[in-house]
Amino acid sequence: MNLEIGAIIKNLRTQHKITQDQLATFLGVTPQAISRWEAGNGYPDIETLPSIANFFSVSTDELLGMNRTEKEKRRDEIYLEMQKQAESGEDNEETILTARKYVAEFPSDERIQMNLADSICRAYMWNENPDLDILEEAEKLYLTLIDTTKDSEFRYELLESLSSLYAVGYKDNFKVEQTLRKLPTMAYCREQVGSSMSSMMKSNLGRTQDYIEKLTDSLGTVLEDYIINSIPNDSSMWDEKIAMFEKVISLYEFVFGDNMLFYHNRVAGLYRVIATYKVAQRKYDDTLSYLEKMCYHIQKGSDVKSGDKYTSHFMNTMTYPYPEEVQPFGKFHALIVHNDAWYVLNGKLNQDRYDPIREMPRFKKIVDSLEQIAH
Numbered sequence: 031m032n033l034e035i036g037a038i039i040k041n042l043r044t045q046h047k048i049t050q051d052q053l054a055t056f057l058g059v060t061p062q063a064i065s066r067w068e069a070g071n072g073y074p075d076i077e078t079l080p081s082i083a084n085f086f087s088v089s090t091d092e093l094l095g096m097n098r099t100e101k102e103k104r105r106d107e108i109y110l111e112m113q114k115q116a117e118s119g120e121d122n123e124e125t126i127l128t129a130r131k132y133v134a135e136f137p138s139d140e141r142i143q144m145n146l147a148d149s150i151c152r153a154y155m156w157n158e159n160p161d162l163d164i165l166e167e168a169e170k171l172y173l174t175l176i177d178t179t180k181d182s183e184f185r186y187e188l189l190e191s192l193s194s195l196y197a198v199g200y201k202d203n204f205k206v207e208q209t210l211r212k213l214p215t216m217a218y219c220r221e222q223v224g225s226s227m228s229s230m231m232k233s234n235l236g237r238t239q240d241y242i243e244k245l246t247d248s249l250g251t252v253l254e255d256y257i258i259n260s261i262p263n264d265s266s267m268w269d270e271k272i273a274m275f276e277k278v279i280s281l282y283e284f285v286f287g288d289n290m291l292f293y294h295n296r297v298a299g300l301y302r303v304i305a306t307y308k309v310a311q312r313k314y315d316d317t318l319s320y321l322e323k324m325c326y327h328i329q330k331g332s333d334v335k336s337g338d339k340y341t342s343h344f345m346n347t348m349t350y351p352y353p354e355e356v357q358p359f360g361k362f363h364a365l366i367v368h369n370d371a372w373y374v375l376n377g378k379l380n381q382d383r384y385d386p387i388r389e390m391p392r393f394k395k396i397v398d399s400l401e402q403i404a405h
Contacts, residue, residue, distance in 0.1 A: 034095040040068040042086040042093075046180050056085055087138035105139065108132050112145045117368065121153035140179055147171035148191060155199035165199045176212075189213055236347040243345065246285045250296060253278050258303065268307045275300050287342030291350045294331035295370050298324045302378060309383050318392045321379075325399050328370050332403050371403035 043053055043064075050064040057064075057078060066072040074082060083090045092101065112132070115125055129146040136142050147168040154164050172192040179185050189212055196205040216222060225241040228234040257274045261267060279300050282293050290297060301324035308317040340348045368376075379397060387393045 035073060035093065036067045036070045038093060038095055039064070039074075039082065042088065043068075046086060047182070048180060053082075053085065057081055087140075105136060108135070108142060112142070116145075116148065116152075119152065121149050123153070125149055126153060140175055140181070140184060143171055143175060144184075144188060144191070147175075151191070151195055151199065155195060160199045162200065165195065169195060169200075186213060239345055239348050242285060243348065246281065250278055250281060253281075254300065254303075265310075268311060272304050272307055275304050285342065285344050286340060287345070289341045290327075290330070291334045291338055291340060292331070294327040294334070298327035298331060298370060301327065302374065306383065309387065312386070314387050314390070317387060318390065318396070321396050322392070324374070325396050328374065328400065329403055332369055332371065369403070369405055371400040372405060375400050375404055 039053075043050070050061045050068075054061045054064050057074075059074075059078070063072070063074075067074055079090050079093060083093045086093075111128075115121070115128075126146070126149045129142075129149040132142045133139075133146050150164065150168040154160050155168075169192070172188050172195065176185055176188045176192070179188070189209055193206050193209045196202045196209060221237075221241040221244050224234075225238045228237045254275070257271055257278075261271060261274075263271075279297050282290060282297050286293050301320045305317050305320040305324065308314075308320060334350060336351060338350050340346060340350070375397065379400070384393070
């Protein structure tokens with residue numbers, strides 16, 4: 031018997047967020063037996079190994095530690111390629127074929143299966159008249175994973191993706207609403223309830239700050255989207271919309287202070303949006319001022335490192351990224367293919383709208399600064 035089997039069982043159980051009691055109930059053994067195995071003080075009966083492997087959707091070879099290092103290394107390589115592809119946004123038949131090959135290599139890996147569904151959606155969902163027969167495969171993958179996963183957090187990710195598929199690909203409001211009903215309401219989310227408990231017990235300030243951060247993040251995102259897409263975009267409304275965006279920026283400044291860390295990038299995006307209104311109004315000095323502010327925040331955001339701490343009164347127990355918020359594939363920043371500076375240079379500032387100011391020295395300086403930051 032491989033001496034690592036206890037550690038492997040513990041690792042699998044932790045990854046799937048399964049308690050010793052839950053595993054013991056499934057296997058028909060005592061929780062103490064699970065504890066002994068994980069501590070290396072005993073081993074499961076050989077007849078039990080297939081049941082354990084089946085429970086965690088792995089092979090018995092993996093459970094026994096055979097070729098585990100090589101397989102995990104290959105899995106990490108696939109995760110990295112998946113992240114790169116997701117960031118590129120250039121999905122097509124070739125990338126879908128690659129996603130299928132990944133599934134063939136790791137047929138029981140839920141996230142690799144989700145990647146196939148995501149790849150299909152990114153390639154076809156946004157077409158003006160999407161092929162629903164093709165999208166049906168993605169829908170079935172999402173639904174199967176939602177029904178079979180033991181990881182509630184992962185199930186919520188899947189539900190979000192399925193909602194997007196129904197909204198954009200199928201344009202089916204009823205299915206969107208039915209899917210959303212499977213997500214927890216804000217009133218009963220763990221952040222809200224945990225924050226209330228912390229306030230009553232005068233303990234765990236970090237939990238309350240985590241809740242404030244998530245509320246601010248959600249509110250800021252929804253407000254930005256609402257201002258852009260739901261408020262009429264005729265020119266008579268532009269100044270009012272600009273004032274609204276500046277209030278959203280003030281929200282971020284109020285909560286996060288000067289040391290915004292990740293939220294420098296969010297504020298940079300808002301300044302860039304304001305600049306699009308200013309250049310349309312032919313207020314070119316104002317346009318350049320907002321682009322300079324955007325550039326400042328992109329630079330500040332690019333300097334952020336994992337483990338940096340917020341300093342405002344509302345965030346001073348928090349670091350970035352938070353332990354539970356580290357990239358789902360176990361890495362941070364290493365998976366980012368292009369940063370915000372690259373996207374702004376290659377997808378925004380090269381737009382025709384900026385032609386009237388393209389040769390101005392201030393605009394060229396902005397471009398030069400972004401080119402130094404971009405990767």
